[in-house]
Amino acid sequence: MSATCEFTLAELMIVAASEAWRGDGEVIASGLGVIPRLGASLAKLTHSPQLLMTDSEAFLVEEPVPLGPRDGHQPRYSGYMSFERVFECVWGGRRHAMIGPTQIDRWGQTNLSCIGDYRKPKSAILGVRGLPGNSINHLNSFFVPNHNTRVFVQGEVDMVSGVGFKAERWPDGVRRDLMDIRRVVTDLCTLDFDGPQRAAQVRTLHPGVSFDEVQDKTGFPLLKSPLLQETAHPSAEQLALIRRLDPHDYRAAAIKGNPPGIRSV
Amino acid sequence: MNKQLTAADAVAQLRDGMTIGFGGWGPRRKPMAIVREILRSPVKDLTVVAYGGPEVGMLCAAGKVRKLIFGFVTLDAIPLEPYYRKAREAGELELLELDEGMFQWGLRAAGMRLPFLPTRCGLATDVTALNPALKTVTSPYADGEVLLAMPALELDVAFLHVNVADRLGNCLVTGPDPYFDHLFARAAQQCFVSCERLEERLELDAGQARCNTFERYLVTGVVHAPLGAHPTSCPSDYGWDLQHLKAYVAGSQQEQGWQQYVGTYLAGGEQAYQDANGGVERMGALPLPVF
Numbered sequence: 001m002s003a004t005c006e007f008t009l010a011e012l013m014i015v016a017a018s019e020a021w022r023g024d025g026e027v028i029a030s031g032l033g034v035i036p037r038l039g040a041s042l043a044k045l046t047h048s049p050q051l052l053m054t055d056s057e058a059f060l061v062e063e064p065v066p067l068g069p070r071d072g073h074q075p076r077y078s079g080y081m082s083f084e085r086v087f088e089c090v091w092g093g094r095r096h097a098m099i100g101p102t103q104i105d106r107w108g109q110t111n112l113s114c115i116g117d118y119r120k121p122k123s124a125i126l127g128v129r130g131l132p133g134n135s136i137n138h139l140n141s142f143f144v145p146n147h148n149t150r151v152f153v154q155g156e157v158d159m160v161s162g163v164g165f166k167a168e169r170w171p172d173g174v175r176r177d178l179m180d181i182r183r184v185v186t187d188l189c190t191l192d193f194d195g196p197q198r199a200a201q202v203r204t205l206h207p208g209v210s211f212d213e214v215q216d217k218t219g220f221p222l223l224k225s226p227l228l229q230e231t232a233h234p235s236a237e238q239l240a241l242i243r244r245l246d247p248h249d250y251r252a253a254a255i256k257g258n259p260p261g262i263r264s265v
Numbered sequence: 266m267n268k269q270l271t272a273a274d275a276v277a278q279l280r281d282g283m284t285i286g287f288g289g290w291g292p293r294r295k296p297m298a299i300v301r302e303i304l305r306s307p308v309k310d311l312t313v314v315a316y317g318g319p320e321v322g323m324l325c326a327a328g329k330v331r332k333l334i335f336g337f338v339t340l341d342a343i344p345l346e347p348y349y350r351k352a353r354e355a356g357e358l359e360l361l362e363l364d365e366g367m368f369q370w371g372l373r374a375a376g377m378r379l380p381f382l383p384t385r386c387g388l389a390t391d392v393t394a395l396n397p398a399l400k401t402v403t404s405p406y407a408d409g410e411v412l413l414a415m416p417a418l419e420l421d422v423a424f425l426h427v428n429v430a431d432r433l434g435n436c437l438v439t440g441p442d443p444y445f446d447h448l449f450a451r452a453a454q455q456c457f458v459s460c461e462r463l464e465e466r467l468e469l470d471a472g473q474a475r476c477n478t479f480e481r482y483l484v485t486g487v488v489h490a491p492l493g494a495h496p497t498s499c500p501s502d503y504g505w506d507l508q509h510l511k512a513y514v515a516g517s518q519q520e521q522g523w524q525q526y527v528g529t530y531l532a533g534g535e536q537a538y539q540d541a542n543g544g545v546e547r548m549g550a551l552p553l554p555v556f
Contacts, residue, residue, distance in 0.1 A: 055556065056556035057441055057442065057556045058441035058442040059441065068555065069555055070555060082441075082442045082443065082444075083290065083442055083444060083445070084369070084443075084444075084445065087365070087366045087369060090366060091366065091384075091385075091386075109390075113362060113391075114353070118391070118395060119356055120354065120355070120356035121353065121354055122354070123350075123354065124345075124349065124350040124353035124354050125345065126337045126338070126339055126344065126345070127317070127335055127336055127337035127338060127339075127362060128336060128337070128362055128363070128364055128390070128392060129336055129337045129364075129365055130336070130364060130365040130366060131364070131390075132364035132366075132367070132386050132387045132388075132390045132392050133364040133365065133366035133367065133384075133385075133386035133387070135390075136385050136386060136388060136389065136390075137385060137386070159391045159395075160389075160390045160391040160394070161390060161391070161392075162390065163388070163389040163390055169389045169390075170388075170389045171388065171389070171401065171411055172411065173403060173409060173410060173411030174385070174388050174389060174410070174411045174412075175385065175410055176389075178385070
């Protein structure tokens, strides 16, 4: 596409997030938070219409539900998905979730429980929630709105809530083949864990961001993906869909300062 | 048969050191009128089992929790529960932190009178590393897979809040998601249910009857508590009270904040509670949250 579109960093990240679900087929796409949810919705409306989605409460929808007040619009449901059924789906593996953990380590392990010593933590957060079960049963991606060394920690995450690729953590006889990590979308880049021995590697860099900057803000060594390129810019069609899915512009508050998608050096 | 009793009667069944479960999910359909009665009572040293919302924070603030069995504590619209955090960061609580799915699996095991149920959830994480009491089991079949043996979460008492009940203990949950209340009911020795509307005897059509998610033989007592989930939501009747929750969170940042909450909202009983929250008309009209 030759026309230059103006877009925000949040919109670039929504498009990058949508790429995480490409080719997944008939699975539940769960995007938790504004950008992941818009990414999943965009994926369903563009390259991956087979995806299943919910209204973020208890019903399945074939038309992704726009964020926020609906001005009287009543979504139409195609099925039912109570929390109980979500667990049945999770344990059967037919789901790909994108959530925002508080910490991520070099092994792809994630933390949502607490920062610091477990018994007397510096900061208690939410609790492990569904991370242990999600991470061992189905495909997961992660979202990081502020890429820094407090999120991408040097050692192991403070409380391993979600499983990763650290062999010592896996007891003999436990099945490891049901889990995988697809993508991490941050405000600087996208990462995957497809390097040698599942090492983390930078897959795309957002416009105006260098590999060195990403490395400086990451607590562990990163590799360059053989596929390394600039993160794809949103197309006019994608931007129009994003505006339709987010009519109240919640995405403007999703990244601090709502910076433009192309950063001036 | 008439199982109706008061919230105070139900809470009088509690003893120090009991394991008690709360239905609902985060700030959704929590039996808060009963929680307020527990807060007014002298009972202590409780083991609290919950998909935690403000009931966990309040019981922590009141110093009634010895041990917490949980997957999270949150107010949803306000992600972090302030009094849970304080208790947690002070190192005051004994903990069994579980994956959300493991948690319902443990309730299910208790309800089925099984010692455990196998799952993969929790393996290769600190959920198991921090809780050596959680054991693994090896599949006796050819696969030989090693699984976590999630122990039964047996409850002395479960408290639930539903939309409709009758004096026999038949209950209806009319909101879109029944959460795991049925599993709490099955896992408990005694189960007390508070309700928005109490009827003599339910006489339903087939569609309405599908809102019944557990049998009345599981229900020990029924408490008529209109607006009894406030400040949490009670779909399809009313939404959570964000104004109340915001004030609750703001108070937690102040010296004597909890004591002020107790004075304003708990000291005077349910009628005074409703008056302090703008009355039944306002409370019953709180809009359901849009997700």
